[in-house]
Amino acid sequence: MKTENTKAQMRKGVLEYCILLVLRNKDQYVSDIIENLEKSKMIVVEGTLYPMLTRLKNEGYLGYRWEESLQGPPRKYYKLTQTGKHFLDELENAWNELVDAVFHINERK
Template sequence: MDLENAKVQMRKGILEFCILHIISRGEVYASDMLEELTSAKIMVVEGTLYPLLTRLKNSGLLDYKWVESTSGPPRKYYVLTDDGKTFLDQLKETWIELQSSVNQITKENENKE
């Protein structure tokens, strides 16, 4: 089994949740999202972010607006839609349940050692 592949798959599994959570804080520029995801070691490949943002937009979970920039072309800032907020709330509930379940299992394993 390839350990690095397993780590990548775990990160991919929570990437959508993390992106929606970042956007939930307010309007956010894609490069700022990328920077935060990279520093948190959730994502390191830029080519993954843009297709995912497009898919989330096409699903009605987020929207964007163009903002003029004084230092170049206009920037696209992302925001959650009402459906996106509801979806994120549901993902948060699932995350809490999953986190609790994993902690329970890993704690049981620690007690057996």
């Protein structure tokens, strides 16, 4: 089962980047973020997501707004800050370089 552990570690390593990508074009509620990640086969639970959102907010990459809900308490919608957009651009460049490097290594087989 080492393969499953390694795959989980790989997903965890790119989760922050994926969260920022999900928030790139639209403010989202936590359940919407989870749904978008799950649609892309990025399995995440609230217990993993909340601490990451808090850390990203504390680092200035995310902000949030409260919105009244028709059912239940108000909802917190997360959004990228300007600093978060710049950070996402940097991560996107790093991701593209990493994908390119892995592609070239894989081609040499």
